[in-house]
Amino acid sequence: MNDFSHLNAKGEAHMVDVSAKAITTREALAESRVMLSAEVLRQIQSEQLSKGDVYATARIAGIMAAKKCSDLIPLCHPLPLSNVSLDIEPFETSVRCGLLVRARCRTSGQTGVEMEALTAASVAALTIYDMCKALDKGIVIESTRLLEKRGGKSGDWFANEVESND
Amino acid sequence: MNDFSHLNAKGEAHMVDVSAKAITTREALAESRVMLSAEVLRQIQSEQLSKGDVYATARIAGIMAAKKCSDLIPLCHPLPLSNVSLDIEPFETSVRCGLLVRARCRTSGQTGVEMEALTAASVAALTIYDMCKALDKGIVIESTRLLEKRGGKSGDWFANEVESND
Amino acid sequence: MNDFSHLNAKGEAHMVDVSAKAITTREALAESRVMLSAEVLRQIQSEQLSKGDVYATARIAGIMAAKKCSDLIPLCHPLPLSNVSLDIEPFETSVRCGLLVRARCRTSGQTGVEMEALTAASVAALTIYDMCKALDKGIVIESTRLLEKRGGKSGDWFANEVESND
Amino acid sequence: MNDFSHLNAKGEAHMVDVSAKAITTREALAESRVMLSAEVLRQIQSEQLSKGDVYATARIAGIMAAKKCSDLIPLCHPLPLSNVSLDIEPFETSVRCGLLVRARCRTSGQTGVEMEALTAASVAALTIYDMCKALDKGIVIESTRLLEKRGGKSGDWFANEVESND
């Protein structure tokens, strides 16, 4: 026996059976941070001022990735997402700067949307990486994590809002 | 005008035209770190000892994600990957522990496979997250980054092997 | 502020939040017209008489495209379609001729299936184009539009049945 | 007129309209048999003993294929699967041996999951084939069939448990 919900008693991967769970509204908020040099961040912000497509491309990529989550993560259930929104903004601490991606997903379903939100944030971050990699090969994506989870049997959950990595 | 290879002079997103580039062997190695509590890491390792599917599921998810990269990242070119391999192992530093995911991709093509390797590492990390999230909601994925890039016009490149996040 | 349901107050694309909407039966009928020379139309009809696969291939392509709609249109919600049917028939007016494609979709869901029906009609039309393009490079697809929409809060809607393009 | 639920009166393929059907719990169990030489079966079993990924890869492939069923089978409805599990084990009769793949799917929906279970079993069997084909080009997949079907208007159904192919 083990404690992994996705492994059976023999240790074999399977989807968790959610057929007995209630259909309730579930929501999740996740984030990912694309660490950039101050120079690349400045160039992105100046692009955005002149209406460049950097943020829009990453937002669309994130929204479409949320819808592909169960196609990417083997044991995720397919879910009828009722809402996906992506938010991208620059951040700066004393020692680092970059773009902060936040993804919020909502569904009425039998299981949560944490993986959908995390997948959306990750793919939006990778899309920013792709558009900036010609300027800087040393970009790192940090702090991909869940911030909030609402609904479902286990109730609401909120991450400690520590500024990681500073 | 701008410095972004994926934006035209008007700031609009487009695929980079690679039709004039030579077909050469290109390779990339990327990593992602799933930060876990010592207790969850211990449970995963004991699962692996008894042949549980955690690592195998994440490896397969990463390999399949590499093949879907151009379907996820809007401006990536479709590429005929000739090789994808995933490597997962536990790591421990003085203050943190978790699973280190490394993904290596290779192609004979007109453009590099950095995004394929980064996508593979990210999705394998998200798959581990998914299988462990019932044990620990505070898992964070750190340090998704490129380690090596070989081939192509810009030549070989290697990341500084600093242990980030310690 | 703006009037676009898919843009937030900052003008950023997002999925419309449908989580508060009622689940009701929704239906849509859309069409697309493949304008062909009289000679190509005659060849297709003679193919159909001898059981050629032109119509069947286009019908199947349309049905499968309806199921991929949310994967193609970035802000569309994934929907559990309960019915898709495609109808293809020749049409002829005093000055033009071709094939008329009509797609009908139905769901029990929180949002309508207009885009599913329009996507089905468009992809079926493109499939006909593909099979005929060796015979005529000047094929044009006209009049891709919604004909009917039933169910949902905004109620039923019917297009004016004018014969466009004549 | 005809007796095919997926053909209309004109013989044209369409999705069956399930919008009037009740949402009930539906389940299906299907199997597929990969016929192997005794030598290849011995090698697979010895691989499994040393924790090789053969079974795990096939299980993951089957689970992911169940989720892609409506994308593969043109007239299948998209369904929110609530459970998929795959089971692989060696079998031996007096004259044949190989691996038996069984796939179980469950949903709360308006139509059954027979095709999902059959697709999962078939793709898991093909994945085993792929991993063994360098050892034996003469592998044959036999007996892909439904074993059980529960729920829905037509009620429960069970296959005769004859050992086929002996």
Next chain:
Amino acid sequence: MNDFSHLNAKGEAHMVDVSAKAITTREALAESRVMLSAEVLRQIQSEQLSKGDVYATARIAGIMAAKKCSDLIPLCHPLPLSNVSLDIEPFETSVRCGLLVRARCRTSGQTGVEMEALTAASVAALTIYDMCKALDKGIVIESTRLLEKRGGKSGDWFANEVESND
């Protein structure tokens, strides 16, 4: 026998065998016109002025659809696209107005990219439709057609630049 390259002598659909064709650079330019009321067009243009995502979302959708072409059009060959770009701009004639979508695709391959360009233009047009449909249910997509085709055995081809639909 028949003249359809995609039907065999029995009238059955199949992919054209391109294995004997030379790998050459091939390019195609296609367009689609989204007919809008003057009022909706004005609102879109004012959104664009304030950096709204309408055009960007449609461009990204078109680029991603070009990469999915062989997944949508049953008899299309999978192709390694080396370039895709989308261009959207308002147009106005004496009697109509709307948005003109142009899609350009390029490959080094054994077959042309006409369907990729047409699919990109169609899906970008459908994406505009989706974002504007709450403002106007009577939107029509007209004139989806090929404008240019370069490379391959049959050589270059250009459409007559008549302003259709006026």
Next chain:
Amino acid sequence: MNDFSHLNAKGEAHMVDVSAKAITTREALAESRVMLSAEVLRQIQSEQLSKGDVYATARIAGIMAAKKCSDLIPLCHPLPLSNVSLDIEPFETSVRCGLLVRARCRTSGQTGVEMEALTAASVAALTIYDMCKALDKGIVIESTRLLEKRGGKSGDWFANEVESND
């Protein structure tokens, strides 16, 4: 160490590295047999006589599945297929009858197309199953196997043409 080309020395699944292999023309022919009752077979044949879509739907499903092979079989390489054709015909032996599906695939690539042909035959067979399952729940798919393989380093290979299962 092991003999499985898709497992590394540790028994972990990976894609075989084909980057050093020559690009040559490769071809494969595979089959699958859908065993039907004489009554169901009679109904299908009478449907086909009146131009029903059964065979056409299965052919299109098979062709599209060949293009999705690397998305389904975890360790398959993505390949630019240059040709796919499907052939369906009734067969009858002294004790059994049904439909015989044969799929032929061709590519110029670094690895073979056996899995593409087997996937095409399997999915076409499952599509026939889907369309007939309301008539007969006891349908079985037998004898999914490779018939021919041409090209590549290991040379040509042909199955023994025994009539299996009789």
